[in-house]
Amino acid sequence: MLKFQNLTKIYNTPAGKIVALSGVSFEVASGELVSVVGKSGAGKSTLVKILTREEKPSRGGVFFHDTNICELKGNKLQEMRRRIGVVHQDYKLLCEKNVEENLCYIMQVMGVCDQTIKKDVQKVLEIVGIENRVLHFPHELSGGEKQRLAIARALIHRPEVIVADEPTGNLDLYNTYEVINLFKKINEMGTTILLFTHDKEVVDSLKKRVITLDQGKLIGDDKKGKFIL
Amino acid sequence: MFTSFKRIIKFGLLGFWRNKNLSLQVIFIMGVVVGTITFLFLFEQFSNFLIQQSERKVDISVYFKKDASEESILNLKEQLNGLSGQVEEVTYISSQEANEIFIAKHQDDKFYLEALGQVEGSPFLPSLNIKAFSSASYAYIDNFLQNEQTNNLVEKISYSKNKQVIDQLFYITSSVKKAGLVGGIAVALLVILITFNTIKLTIFSLRDEISISRIVGASNWFISGPFLVQSILYGIFAVVIFDAIFVGVILFLNTKLQVLFLDFNLITILKNNGWYLLLAQIGTVLFLGAVSSFLASRKYLKT
Numbered sequence: 341m342l343k344f345q346n347l348t349k350i351y352n353t354p355a356g357k358i359v360a361l362s363g364v365s366f367e368v369a370s371g372e373l374v375s376v377v378g379k380s381g382a383g384k385s386t387l388v389k390i391l392t393r394e395e396k397p398s399r400g401g402v403f404f405h406d407t408n409i410c411e412l413k414g415n416k417l418q419e420m421r422r423r424i425g426v427v428h429q430d431y432k433l434l435c436e437k438n439v440e441e442n443l444c445y446i447m448q449v450m451g452v453c454d455q456t457i458k459k460d461v462q463k464v465l466e467i468v469g470i471e472n473r474v475l476h477f478p479h480e481l482s483g484g485e486k487q488r489l490a491i492a493r494a495l496i497h498r499p500e501v502i503v504a505d506e507p508t509g510n511l512d513l514y515n516t517y518e519v520i521n522l523f524k525k526i527n528e529m530g531t532t533i534l535l536f537t538h539d540k541e542v543v544d545s546l547k548k549r550v551i552t553l554d555q556g557k558l559i560g561d562d563k564k565g566k567f568i569l
Numbered sequence: 570m571f572t573s574f575k576r577i578i579k580f581g582l583l584g585f586w587r588n589k590n591l592s593l594q595v596i597f598i599m600g601v602v603v604g605t606i607t608f609l610f611l612f613e614q615f616s617n618f619l620i621q622q623s624e625r626k627v628d629i630s631v632y633f634k635k636d637a638s639e640e641s642i643l644n645l646k647e648q649l650n651g652l653s654g655q656v657e658e659v660t661y662i663s664s665q666e667a668n669e670i671f672i673a674k675h676q677d678d679k680f681y682l683e684a685l686g687q688v689e690g691s692p693f694l695p696s697l698n699i700k701a702f703s704s705a706s707y708a709y710i711d712n713f714l715q716n717e718q719t720n721n722l723v724e725k726i727s728y729s730k731n732k733q734v735i736d737q738l739f740y741i742t743s744s745v746k747k748a749g750l751v752g753g754i755a756v757a758l759l760v761i762l763i764t765f766n767t768i769k770l771t772i773f774s775l776r777d778e779i780s781i782s783r784i785v786g787a788s789n790w791f792i793s794g795p796f797l798v799q800s801i802l803y804g805i806f807a808v809v810i811f812d813a814i815f816v817g818v819i820l821f822l823n824t825k826l827q828v829l830f831l832d833f834n835l836i837t838i839l840k841n842n843g844w845y846l847l848l849a850q851i852g853t854v855l856f857l858g859a860v861s862s863f864l865a866s867r868k869y870l871k872t
Contacts, residue, residue: 392784418786419786421784421785422785432777432781436583436584436775448573449787451573
């Protein structure tokens with residue numbers, strides 16, 4: 341379903357070249373829950389940015405059902421982005437919109453009718469457990485609630501893949517496990533999940549496939565969920 | 570398509586309402602644009618009015634010799650009326666009529682009336698008062714009167730003496746008009762620049778929203794459409810608020826302004842040209858808003 345092929349990303353900075361990713365290749369099958377782990381600077385965020393096409397790789401490509409995301413432009417790219425749900429560490433919520441509008445937005449972008457949107461929003465809000473916060477704006481929510489909203493937004497349009505970049509990075513222990521359980525639940529419903537994290541406990545508790553990055557290189561791909569760093 | 574269009578309008582309205590302070594600031598700046606357009610329009614109208622007034626006050630008076638027959642004067646009047654496109658009106662004032670005009674004008678001035686009483690008959694010369702269509706015609710009319718046949722009848726032509734004053738008056742009026750237009754256009758450009766930057770700042774403050782909208786897969790049109798709607802709303806509000814205040818002030822002060830500005834009637838001007846002015850105001854602010862929001866949002870739509 342997802343194929344990362346020989347991905348290399350080099351940043352040219354005034355201080356010189358920084359190799360963020362170097363020849364990273366792996367595949368993710370449909371319905372898998374894969375944790376991509378690594379220390380800070382390992383290249384996790386760069387990988388997420390390439391996957392969401394916020395960045396372009398210097399070499400290689402990311403194939404989603406045989407389509408190279410890195411070569412997409414304009415409307416084709418936007419259509420592809422709608423097929424991938426993304427949960428960012430800093431939530432990236434629309435601050436000018438309330439909880440309900442944040443969730444509706446992606447559906448509205450896709451041209452879904454208002455009745456379906458209303459039904460789906462209610463359902464997803466119940467799944468993530470913030471149904472009592474519908475009319476609140478992001479700045480009125482706690483960190484955990486923001487993260488749940490971000491997950492709900494990534495989930496609502498039933499994407500084939502959900503990419504979560506450090507989704508528990510800003511959460512306390514209680515909220516961390518709530519969120520992880522939520523991802524498990526979503527995965528059980530059939531959605532492929534790519535979890536980018538450096539949290540050993542989270543990864544160990546999942547007991548799912550773990551891909552390990554170090555200094556931009558893939559150093560481990562363990563099917564039994566072993567955090568090797 | 571229609572659903573998307575409806576949603577874009579809804580987002581625009583929501584954005585306009587939720588960012589009330591920002592909206593008020595942009596409306597104020599756009600109000601200044603509308604004010605500048607209105608000022609330029611009124612300045613143009615006032616300049617034309619001044620030129621017309623000057624032209625009305627300037628004419629050529631041809632005074633005939635005492636022995637010139639009324640028939641030959643009226644004949645010349647006919648010839649002058651025949652100068653199509655040059656002469657607007659020719660009025661014959663006989664010696665007797667000139668006398669009556671003088672008495673009516675100085676009826677409270679005993680000195681003049683006593684002096685006039687000592688003269689037998691009318692001391693005034695018969696004359697033709699000629700009004701031309703434009704200042705340029707006076708030289709043509711003057712030239713027409715300079716021939717041997719007319720010279721035998723004419724005692725004096727007042728145009729030659731007034732020529733310098735007339736030319737100077739036209740020069741001053743047209744110079745003021747040109748300077749006003751150049752100044753007005755400079756102010757307009759400045760205000761347009763300020764408006765553009767205000768809208769740019771408004772969109773800059775929402776750059777994160779734009780980039781997030783891009784990441785979740787919204788099309789450029791879906792993202793920038795609401796900004797366009799907001800710009801249209803800014804423009805419409807600016808025009809409505811400015812015009813409401815402007816018309817109110819005009820209705821209240823028109824009589825006083827007429828005294829101040831040589832009978833320049835703003836209400837008549839607005840009645841005759843109000844729709845054109847409104848069209849210019851709306852056209853300018855909509856164009857300005859659309860271009861500004863397009864250029865400002867384009868920068869953040871590249872990711």
